[in-house]
Amino acid sequence: MATNQPQGSPAPLTLIENARVFTPVPGEHSALLLAGGQIVWMGRDPGDIRLPCPVERLDAAGRWLIPGLVDPLAHIIGGGGEGGFGFRTPELYADEAIRAGVTTLVAALGTDSITRNLPQLLGKVRELQAAGLSAYMYTGSYHLPAKTLSGSVEQDLMLLPDIIGVGEIAISDHRSSMPSHQALAETVAQARVGGLLAGKQGVALFHLGDGREGLTPLRRLVEQTDLPRRQLYPTHCNRSRPLLQEAIAWGRDGGYIDFTASTLPQLLDDGELDAAEALALCLRQGVAPDRISFSSDANASLPRFDAEGRLLGLEAGRIDSIWQQAVLAMTREGLSPEQVLPVVTRNPADILGLGRKGRLAVGQDADLLLVDPDTLNITATFAMGRRLWHRPDPD
Structure with a gap:
């Protein structure tokens, strides 16, 4: 599948030296050469390079060099509305993603697919692409039947390169459309067929609420249909300890698990786990490391409801x-x-079928970050070979 190309003149040749390279695992290299939006050389001794043109040289001074972050779920045109129009959350701006180290993201609608819609989402995706990011989107929304741009999930996946799956479909949640097993199976099958025909993964992203069924609708799909488990991508699996235990069992059976990184102290008090703790628990309980990802849920509403479904408060994901x-x-x-x-680079890229993302290797897209090894602060963001941002040196 073609990778989104940032607009403007070609990125210059850039040589990054004296780095501690994670590919995302520790590697033997300390230098990378970027050209044409890709990594074209990796090694230890840049003196071996002979080029007929000038090269911009950047001394990493021992900083970590890691792949750009891949975010499988962001609500880039905002979300919310569960408390009325006064609770709508704002749009995401490109510089927010760039400073956060996110070089690839996938956008979705949420609860509100009426005043926020797919044409708006596609326009925002392309705005982020124009800013130099690799941005994609899901067709559909919380509710079934899926709303689409072309008339069907298959056509959206086949005809629009920006669309790589369907979602975020709400299950086990009082805000969902209470979809039947048949409706879920048909929608996942449509995404799979559209993905096969377009050379895409065609994943179905599922929003998991705190309802009593938990992951049962997805287990039923695996048990009662021929749909591969890898097409099913549940998120918000750290919403509660009981749901996490279900997700751990799902992961040990080979399923994917996504943890929401955005949370609030009040939600943690209500039983949610933060993504870091959930990851540690999964690894200790035998989930394969390549089954797990983090997503930001950026600019989505983070609502709190009482036992009768009344809204108690709402803030936005980051x-x-x-x-x-x-x-x-x-x-x-x-x-x-x-x-x-x-978990924040290679895994989500592989789950989503974005083979040129999430790792540092010759021929991969030149999306990468420099990180201060002492503070673990991101100090520079490169996307498609361009340095889009760097932290100013202290005076």
């Missing part, structure tokens, strides 16, 4: 939460970089 939770996993939870970095 795109910088992905790296914040990755840092917590390495510091507070004691996980190694090689355990954590794939």
Whole structure:
């Protein structure tokens, strides 16, 4: 599948030296050469390079060099509305993603698919592409039958390169359309066929609420149809400890698990786990590391409801939460970089079928971050070979 290309003149040749490279696992390289939006050379001794044109040289001074973050769920035109029009959340701006280290993201509608719609979402996706990011989207929304741009899920996937799946379909949630097993099976099958015909993964992203069925609708799809488990991508699996235990069993059976990085103290008090703790628990209980991802749920509403479904309060998700939770996993939870970095880079790229994303290797898209090894702060963001942002040096 073709990768989104940022607009403007070609990125210059850039040589990054003296870095500690994570590919996302620790590698033997310390230098990368970027050209034409790709990584064209990796090694240890840049003196081996002979080029007939000038090269911009950047001394990483021992900083970590890691792949750009891949966010499988962001509500880039905002979400919310569960408390009325005064509770609508704002749009995401490109510089917010860039400063947060997110170089690839996938956008979705949420509860409101009436005043926020797919044409608006597609326009915003292309706005982010024009800013230099790799942006994609899901067709559909919380509710079934799926709303589409072309008239069907299959056509959206086949005809629009920006669309890579369907979702976020709400299940086990009082805000869902209470879809039947048949409706879910038909929608996932449509995404799978459209994906096959377009050379895409065609995943179905599922919003998991705190309803009594939990992951049962997805288990039923696996048990009662021929749909592959890899087409099913449940998110918000850290919403509660009981749901996490279901997700751990699902992951041990080979399913994918996505943890929402955005959370609030009030939600943690109500039983939600943050993504860092959920990751540590999954790894300790035997879930394969390549089954797990983090998403930001950026600019979505984070509502709190009482036992009767009345809204108690609402705030918005943040795109910088992905790296914040990755840092917590390495510091507070004691996980190694090689355990954590794939969860926010390679894993979501592989799950979504974005083969040129999420890893550092010759021929891959040149999406990468520089990270201060002492503070774990992101100090520079490159997307498609362009340095889009860097943290100013202190005076």
